Amino acid sequence: MFQTKRKKIALILTFVGIVLYYFCLPKNLFTNPTSTVVTAKNNELLGAVIAGDGQWRFPELDSVPKKFEHCILQFEDAYFYKHFGFNPISIGKAMVENIKAKRVVRGGSTLTQQVIRLSRKNKKRSYGEKLQELILATRLEFRHSKKEILKLYASHAPYGGNVVGLEMASWRYFGLQPHQLSWAESATLAVLPNAPSLIYPGKNQQKLKIKRNKLLAKLHEEQIIDQITYELAIEEELPQKPYPLPTIAPHFVQEVTQRYSGQRIKSSIDIHLQKQVNNLAKQHYNRQKQNEVYNMAVLVLDVNSRKVLCYVGNSPTDKAHQKDVNNIISPRSTGSTLKPFLYAQMLLSGDILPTQLVADVPTEIAGYSPKNFDLTFDGAVPANEALTRSLNIPSVRMLQRYGLEKFREDLKAYHINDINKSADYYGLSLILGGAEASLWDLCKTFAGYAGIVNHYEDLKHKYYQKEFAEPSFLFDKKASFGETQENYATVDAGSAFLTLNTLTEVNRPYTDQAWKYYDSSQKIAWKTGTSFGNKDAWAIGATPKYVVGVWIGNSDGEGRPGLTGVGSAAPLMFDVFNVLPKSSWFLEPYEDLVETTICEKSGFLAKTICPSVIKRVQKSAVKARSCPYHQQITVDKSEKFRVNANCESTSNMLTKSWFVLPPLMAYYYQQNNADYKPLPRFRSDCNRLEKNTMDFIFPAKYVSKISLTKGEDNKQNPIIIKVTHAELEAKVYWYVDNEFIGITEQYHEQAILPTEGTHTITVIDNMGNELKRIIEIKN
Numbered sequence: 001m002f003q004t005k006r007k008k009i010a011l012i013l014t015f016v017g018i019v020l021y022y023f024c025l026p027k028n029l030f031t032n033p034t035s036t037v038v039t040a041k042n043n044e045l046l047g048a049v050i051a052g053d054g055q056w057r058f059p060e061l062d063s064v065p066k067k068f069e070h071c072i073l074q075f076e077d078a079y080f081y082k083h084f085g086f087n088p089i090s091i092g093k094a095m096v097e098n099i100k101a102k103r104v105v106r107g108g109s110t111l112t113q114q115v116i117r118l119s120r121k122n123k124k125r126s127y128g129e130k131l132q133e134l135i136l137a138t139r140l141e142f143r144h145s146k147k148e149i150l151k152l153y154a155s156h157a158p159y160g161g162n163v164v165g166l167e168m169a170s171w172r173y174f175g176l177q178p179h180q181l182s183w184a185e186s187a188t189l190a191v192l193p194n195a196p197s198l199i200y201p202g203k204n205q206q207k208l209k210i211k212r213n214k215l216l217a218k219l220h221e222e223q224i225i226d227q228i229t230y231e232l233a234i235e236e237e238l239p240q241k242p243y244p245l246p247t248i249a250p251h252f253v254q255e256v257t258q259r260y261s262g263q264r265i266k267s268s269i270d271i272h273l274q275k276q277v278n279n280l281a282k283q284h285y286n287r288q289k290q291n292e293v294y295n296m297a298v299l300v301l302d303v304n305s306r307k308v309l310c311y312v313g314n315s316p317t318d319k320a321h322q323k324d325v326n327n328i329i330s331p332r333s334t335g336s337t338l339k340p341f342l343y344a345q346m347l348l349s350g351d352i353l354p355t356q357l358v359a360d361v362p363t364e365i366a367g368y369s370p371k372n373f374d375l376t377f378d379g380a381v382p383a384n385e386a387l388t389r390s391l392n393i394p395s396v397r398m399l400q401r402y403g404l405e406k407f408r409e410d411l412k413a414y415h416i417n418d419i420n421k422s423a424d425y426y427g428l429s430l431i432l433g434g435a436e437a438s439l440w441d442l443c444k445t446f447a448g449y450a451g452i453v454n455h456y457e458d459l460k461h462k463y464y465q466k467e468f469a470e471p472s473f474l475f476d477k478k479a480s481f482g483e484t485q486e487n488y489a490t491v492d493a494g495s496a497f498l499t500l501n502t503l504t505e506v507n508r509p510y511t512d513q514a515w516k517y518y519d520s521s522q523k524i525a526w527k528t529g530t531s532f533g534n535k536d537a538w539a540i541g542a543t544p545k546y547v548v549g550v551w552i553g554n555s556d557g558e559g560r561p562g563l564t565g566v567g568s569a570a571p572l573m574f575d576v577f578n579v580l581p582k583s584s585w586f587l588e589p590y591e592d593l594v595e596t597t598i599c600e601k602s603g604f605l606a607k608t609i610c611p612s613v614i615k616r617v618q619k620s621a622v623k624a625r626s627c628p629y630h631q632q633i634t635v636d637k638s639e640k641f642r643v644n645a646n647c648e649s650t651s652n653m654l655t656k657s658w659f660v661l662p663p664l665m666a667y668y669y670q671q672n673n674a675d676y677k678p679l680p681r682f683r684s685d686c687n688r689l690e691k692n693t694m695d696f697i698f699p700a701k702y703v704s705k706i707s708l709t710k711g712e713d714n715k716q717n718p719i720i721i722k723v724t725h726a727e728l729e730a731k732v733y734w735y736v737d738n739e740f741i742g743i744t745e746q747y748h749e750q751a752i753l754p755t756e757g758t759h760t761i762t763v764i765d766n767m768g769n770e771l772k773r774i775i776e777i778k779n
Contacts, residue, residue, distance in 0.1 A: 025136055025139040025140060025143065026119075029115070029116075029119040029140075029152065030118075030119055030152075030155075030156055032051070032053065032055070032057060032156075032164075033051040033052035033053050033055075033057070033262055034051050034057050034058060034059045034262045034263075035048045035049055035050055035051045035055075035056055035057055035058050035059070035168070035262070036048060036049040036253070036256065036257040036260065036261055036262055036263060036265070037058050037059060037167075037263075037264045037265070038249075038252070038253045038256050038257075038265050038267055039264070039265070039266050039267065040248075040267060040269045040270065040271035040274070041266065041267065041268055041269060041270060041271075041475050042271060043266065044177075044246075044271045045171070045177065045245070045246050045248075046246060046248045046249045046252065046253060046267065046269060046271065046274070047245060047246055047247050047248060047249060047250055047252075047253035048245055048253065049253060049254070049257045049261075050162075051262065052262075054162060055162045055163075055164050056162055056163050056164065056168045056172070057156075057164040057165055057168065058155070058164075058165050058167040058168050058264070059155075059262070059263060059264040060151060060152070060155040060156075061151050061154055061155050061165075061166065061167060061178070062151075063147075063151065064147070064150050064151055064154045064166070064178075065178045065179045065181065065186070067181060067182075067183055067186040068154065068166060068178060068181065068186045068189065068190060069150060070186075070219060070224050071183075071186045071187045071189075071190035071215060071219065072111070072150075072153070072154070072190045073111075074190075074215060074218050074219055074222060074224070075187075075190045075191055075194070075215050075218075076110075076111055076114070076190075076194070077110045077111040079110075080110065080111055080112075080146065080150075081146055083110055083112075084138060084141050109133075110137065111149065111150065111153050112137040112140055112141060112149050113133050113134065113137045114153060114157075115137075115140065115149055115152045115153050115156070116133045116136045116137050116140060117133055118153075118156045118157065118158075119156070120133070154166040155167075157192075157193035158193055158196050159172070159173075159189070159192050159193065159196055159199065160192065160196035160197060160198075160199040161196075161199075166178050166189060169189050169192065170185075170189065171243060171245055171246075172242050172243060172245075173185075173188070173189070173199065173239040173242065173243065174239060174243065175243035182233065182236065183216065183219070183225055183229060183233045184212065184216065184232075184233040184234070184236035185236070187212045187215045187216050187219070187233070188208070188212050188238065188239070190215060191208070191211040191212055191215055192208075194211075195207075195208075195211070198211070199239070205238055208238055209238055212238070213234050216230055216233050216234055217230070248271065248274055248275065248278065249269060249274055249311050249312070249313075250313070251311065251312070251313020251314055251324075251326040251328070252267070252269065252308075252311035252313060252473070254313075254324075254326065255311075255313070255326060255328075255329065255473075256473070265474065266474070266475040266476070267308070267473050267474065267475055268302075268305075268307035268308050268309065268472065268473050268474065268475050269308065269309065269310065269311060269473070270309045270310065273300065273309055273310050273579065273580070274309075274310050274311070274312075276579045277298055277300065277310045277312055277576055277579070278312060278316075280298075280572060280575045280576060280579070281296060281298055281312050281315055281316070281572070282315070282316050284296065284315075284552075284571070284572045284575075285315035285316060285317065288315075288552060288568060289317075291560050291561075291562055291563065292554075292558075292560055293552060293553065293554060293560050293563055293568070294315065294317045294321035294322075294554055294555075295314055295315055295317060295321065295322060295325065295327055295552070295553060295554055295555040296312070296314065296315045296327065296550065296551060296552040296553075296569075296572070297312060297313055297314060297326075297327035297328045297439050297549075297550070297551045298310065298311075298312040298548070298549070298550050298572065298576060299311060299312075299328050299439050299440065299443050299547075299548070299549045300546060300547070300548050300549075300576065300580070301443055301444070301447050301471050301546065301547040301549075302545070302546065303447050303450045303451055303454065303542070303543075303544060303545055303546060303547060304451070304454065304545070305472075305478070305479060306444075306447060306451075306469055306470075306471045306472060306479035307471065307472055307473070307479075308471055308472070308473040309546075310576075311328065311473070312328075313325075313326040313327055313328050313329075314326065314327055314555070321554070321555070322554075322555035322556060325555040327439065327551055327553075327555060328438065328439045328440050328551075329438050329439075329440050330438060330555070331418035331436035331437060331438050332436055332437070332438070332439075332531065332535075332536045332538075332551060332553070333433040333434075333435075333436055333531035333532065333535065333536050334433050334435055334436065334437045334442070334529060334531070334538075335432075335433040335528075335529025335530045335531045335536055335537075335538055335565060336390045336392075336395075336431075336432065336433070336527065336528065336529040336530070336538075336565070337437070337442055337527055337528075337529035337538050337540060338411075338430070338431055338435070338437075339387055339390060339395050339431060339527065340387060340449075340499050340502075340503060340527050341410070341411070341414070341445065342395065342398060342399055342402065342407055342431055343383065343384075343387050343398075343499055343502070344449070344491050344495045344496060344498075344499040345402065345406075345407060345410050345491070345495075346383075346398060346402050347494075347495040347498055347499065347618045347620065348491055348492055348495040348618065348620055349402070349620060349623070350618075350620035350621060350622070350623030350624050351398075351401065351402055351624075352383045352398070352624070353383070353598065353603055353604065353605070353617055353621055353624050354382070354383060354384045354498055354502065354603070354615075354617060355382045355383065355384060355598065355603030355615075356382065356383050356602065356603035356604050356624070357380040357381065357382060357383075357602050357603055357604075357629070358380070358381060358382075358383050358386055358394040358397060358398055359379075359380060359393075359394065359397055359665055360372070360377050360378040360379060360380060360381045360386070360391055360393050360394050360665075360668070361377055361379060361393070361664045361665055361668060361700075362377065362664075362697065362698065362700045363393050363396065363397060363700070364700055364701050364704075365396070365400060365428060368396075368427065368428055368429065370392045370393050370395075370396040370428070370429075370432060371392060371393070372391050372392050372393055373390070373392065373530070377393070377668040378391070378668060378669065378672055379661065379664075379665045379666060379667065379668030379669030379670070379671070379672070380661055380665045380668075380669045381394060382603050383398070383603070384502040384505070386398075387502055387503070388502060388503070388505045388506045388507070389507075390506075390527075390528065390529075392432050395431045395432065396428050396431060396432065398431075399428055399430070399431045400428060404423045404426075404427070404428060404430065405423045407423075407430070407431075408422070408423035408426070408430070410490070413468065413489065413490040414441075414444075414445045414448065414468050414490070415441070415444070415468055415470075416437045416441040416442070416445065417437075417438070417441055418435070418436045418437050418438060418441070419435045419436070419437060421435075432532075433529065433531045433532055433536075439538075439540075439549045439550075439551045440471070442538070442540055442549060443471075443540060443547050443548075443549035444468060444469075444470065444471055445468060446525075446540050446541075446542045446547045446549070447471065447542065447547045448467045448468035448469075448490075449491065449496045449499065449500060449542065450500065450525075450542045450543070450544060450547065450586070451464075451467050451481075452467050452488070452490075452491060452492075452493055452496045453493055453496050453497045453500065453544070453586045453587075453589060454544055454586065455467070455481075456493035456589045456592065457587050457589065459484055461493075461589075461591050461592070462484045462485060462486060463484065463485055463486075463487065463488045463489060463492075463493075464481035464482055464483075464484060464485075464489070465481070465482030465483050465484075465485060465489050466480060466481050466482035466489070467481060467489065467490065468490065469481055469482075492592055492618070492619070493589035493592040494589055494592035494593045494617075494618040494619055495618045495620075497586060497588060497589050497592075497593075498593075498617070498618060499525075500525035500542065500586065501525070501586075502525075503525035503526055503527055503542075504523045504524065504525050504526075506526055506527065506528070507566070508570070508574070509566055509567065509570045509571050509574070522543060522577070522582045522583065522584075522585075523543070523585045524541045524542070524543055524574075524577060525541065525542045525543070526539060526540065526541030526542070526570070526573065527539075527540055527541075528564070528565025528566045528569065528570055529565045530563070530564045530565045530566075531553075531559075533559035534559040534560055534561060534562070534563040534564065535553055535554070535557055535558070535559040535563070536551065536552075536553045536563075537551070537552040537553055537563050537564055537565045537567075537568040537569040538550070538551055538565045538569055539565050539566075539569035539570040539572070539573040540573070541573050541574075541577060543577075543583045543585075544583050544584070544585065544586050545580075545581070545583040546577070546580050546583070548573050548576045548577055548580070549573075550569040550570075550572045550573045550576070551569065552568045552569045552572070588616075592618070592619060593616045593617065593618060593619070594616065594617060594618075594619055594621060594622075595614055595615070595616055596614070596615065596617055596621050596622075597612045597613070597614060598612060598613055598614075598615045598617070599611070599612055599627040599629075599630065600612055600613050601627075601629070601630070601659045602627045602628075602629045602630070602659070604624065604625055604626055604627040604628065604629075605621070605624050605625065605626045605627065606626070606627060607626050607627050607630055609630050609631075609632055609657040610627050610630045610657070611657075629659055629660055629661055630657055630658065630659055630660075631657075631658055631660055632655055632656070632657055632658075633655075633656050633658050633679065633680075634648075634653040634654065634655055634656070635653070635654050635656055635680055636648060636652060636653065636654070636683065637652055637654065639654060639656070639680070640680060641680055641681065641682060641683035641686070642679065642680050642681065642682045642683065642686065643682070643683055643686050644682075644686055646686065647683060647685045647686035648683075648686070658677075658679060659676070659677075660678075660679055660726075661676075662695065663693060663694055663695040663724045663725065663726050664695040664696075664697060664700075664724055666678065666724070666726065667695075667697060667724035678726055678727075678728060679726055679727075681727050681728070681729060681730075693725060693726040693727060693730075693765070693767070693769055694723060694724070694725045694726070694730075694732070694763070694765055694769050694771055695723070695724055695771070696721075696722070696723055696763075696771060696773055697722035697723060697724055698720065698721060698722045699721070699773050699775060701773075702772075702773060702774065703773075703774045703775075703776070704773065704774070704775050704776070705775075705776045705778065706719060706775050706776065706777055706778070707777075707778045707779070708756075708777060708778070708779050716753060718751035718752060718753050719751070719752050719753075719754065719775075720749055720750070720751050721734075721749070721750045721751075721752060721761055721773075722748065722749050723744075723748040723749075723763050723771070724748065725748060725765060727765070727767075728746065729745070729746075730745075730765045730766060730767070731743055731744070731745050731765065731766040732744050732745075732748045732763050732764070732765050732766075733763065733764045733765070733766075734750045734761075734762075734763055735761070735762040735763070735764075736752055736754065736759055736760070736761060736762075737759055737760055738760070738762070748763075754775065754777050755777065756777050756778065756779055757776075757777060758774060758775070758776050758777075759774070759775050759777065760772060760773070760774055761773045761774075761775060
């Protein structure tokens, strides 16, 4: 009975002992915070961020280099692969030697025991602690393989100061990755954890060299290295100074750290391209800072994979000029960069055709008066030319016609995160930089346009649901374009292709004017933007393979004269394209375009009376308007005068098709188009009242508020009222408040000096046409 009870107790104690032994080792041996480590796609280090506790401690190694493994085993634990966590012979020898010396001269710990000691924060040594380490070491051997234990040691061994682990030590003391270390360098790092204070530059160099060379000699004795390798190794110098970690893409590393703190991240960055673009950015920064412009950003995306290939968040400036600001993700005024998207959406809806004339005349809409960059007017300009020249007035008028609310809804599909207010908040200035966006989102949108055209052919005339997908900077993460479908989600391939094609005609910077004449050149769809006050300069370009985006300005928002998209940002963008592999142009999405007859003069759908050409345009062209500017007129046999049946017999009349613009458009159009011919005037015996032959240039609005100004002599400056007339020889009679003030011929301008208050301006031509304007005068 007593024996049975003792057996039960023994079994229970054994079971409890086994359970305690099983659970004695923590699930995670090391819970210390680690540094964020970011590598390029070829595993080269881009940069790192120190751990939360102020230590440079990289995440655990994937593997231990063979050279270091040989060195550390010969120095610390030659029987590592033969023992089961502890080595009784080594412990015995260490005890004998320490007793004889009456001090600790030798340690008997295995690498497994040292891993346990490191995980327990190097607690004060005692026999009890030693026994505990021994038990935990055997438990560790059950849980992990020898290779894994070796990795734990190499990842957590101390290397002096705040340097922890082999990988960080390799960078700090040799500026190399662990697998790049020589035998001498590996031996140096193998002996350091045993005495990390020896590494301080300029101190204890001789002691450290003796320890290293002793280890190298042992490697030679064990025939791990040959005689020549040994002789060369002992001649190598010790590290004399710490090396800084690579800072090839510092703002990218910081951005990764925000999302993946404490992890090792393999990115999609092409390190060779990154270094090239870094050099280009530095060169352009040195030029721009002469104009007190100190910041910039460059982003390069792969169109097909939507991977980030290059990420320059700022110029190599200083703290006084916000060097830490990441300008790739910072929202800035968009300038003219949204204009291509409006153009594409209007093509898609059939509101315009590529060469259709749009008005470029003095414009005021609900108190808003846009101005072109050069402060001139073209009268009428083809829509595609208005885009390539980035004219503001046509863009605002196009947006008003298309619909501000409608375009704001379109932009939601592009997922431009910082355009998050209502259409009323932005108003018509939305198209001229009234909104803010980041370089990241604008490049993503251009990549979406390029992807739509690429994928249309790849998918056999289908579309992805999510073409404007977020780019990825992770090496192993694929872009998510969603499912395929028959119909487009945002923009069709035809409209996207025509938009990109149009953007190849943007006038390049003066250094690239002759690009078409070089065989090595490539077509690039690109757009610039300059924000109000010259605060932001943009240039974004796309080819079938790449998107390159550049922003230049001051991160604090200070504007500088001469800071423009075409003059400041575009040269850097083209330099970046020059270091990228060249690519052929997009395949035309033939199935998404149609052939139709276009009026040669106006760009609208041709009427039968229009001179016409056949062009391939977007499918929605069937919704477009027919030409409103061609009309049939009858002239006499001399073709100098218009006539009608009231003054000429039909046998003496000729029928002509004539291109006629409204008076205000014609007034400016003919200044830039010498071939524009106004309508012939009626023969004197055929006079009749004509509609729409006369219009005000200033003031353009029916009711206008005007402030009086004074000149240098303190006298009031006159107000110049201007009118345009379709008839070159027409006479215009002028009245202010029904009082006749004069008559004009050919050039219809009248200076007036009105008093404060409201006045009515009336003009009547010699054919009886009459127009009025009301002006409210303020001092």
